[in-house]
Amino acid sequence: MRATMTKLRAGGRLLPPGSGKAMRGMLSTKKFIGGNAWFKVLEFQPMNSYPGQHQLYEPRLKWCEAEKTVIVFSGLEQEDGAWVVQEWAVDVAPVEETPVGKGWLKPPRRYERDA
Numbered sequence: 001m002r003a004t005m006t007k008l009r010a011g012g013r014l015l016p017p018g019s020g021k022a023m024r025g026m027l028s029t030k031k032f033i034g035g036n037a038w039f040k041v042l043e044f045q046p047m048n049s050y051p052g053q054h055q056l057y058e059p060r061l062k063w064c065e066a067e068k069t070v071i072v073f074s075g076l077e078q079e080d081g082a083w084v085v086q087e088w089a090v091d092v093a094p095v096e097e098t099p100v101g102k103g104w105l106k107p108p109r110r111y112e113r114d115a
Contacts, residue, residue, distance in 0.1 A: 003027040004094035005044045005054070008072070012084035020089075025049070027090060042073060044088070056086055069093040 005027065006020040025046040031038055042059040045051045056075040063072035070091050077086035 001027050001092065002094065003044070004091040006089045007054075008087040008089055009085060011079060012086075014087075022091075023047075023054075024094065027092075042075065042088075044090075056088060057083075062087065 002024075003026070004022050004024050006022045008015055008020060023044070023046045025044055028043050028045070030041050030043060032041070033039070040058055042056040043051070044054040044056075046053070054077075056073060056077055059073045059075040061071065062074045070089055072087060072089050074085065074087045076083050078084075
C-alpha cells in the first residue's frame with residue numbers, strides 16, 4: 001500500500017520531534033522462517049529506491065488513534081551490523097502534493113462551434 005514513513009529513532013535513540021524526514025513509498029509485510037521460528041517483517045520501499053533498504057523486524061503496534069491516519073510501529077532494525085530498536089510513524093493515507101485534476105489546463109477546442 002502507498003504510505004509515508006518517518007523514522008523516529010536513529011541508532012536506537014529517539015529523535016527530537018519534527019526532525020525526521022518523511023519518505024513516500026510502498027509499505028508491505030512478509031514472513032520468513034529462520035531456524036525453527038517464523039519472523040514477521042514490515043518493509044518500506046521508498047519511491048525510486050531499491051527494496052530491502054528499510055525493514056522493521058517483529059513489528060509491534062505502538063500507537064494508533066481512531067479517525068487518524070498515522071500508525072506508529074516499533075521493532076528491530078539492523079544498522080551497521082547491529083540490531084537496534086526502531087520506531088516508524090506511518091501515514092497510511094498521505095496527502096498527495098499534486099492531487100489529480102488540480103493544476104491541469106483544459107486542452108483548447110479543435111474546432112470552434114458555429115453560433
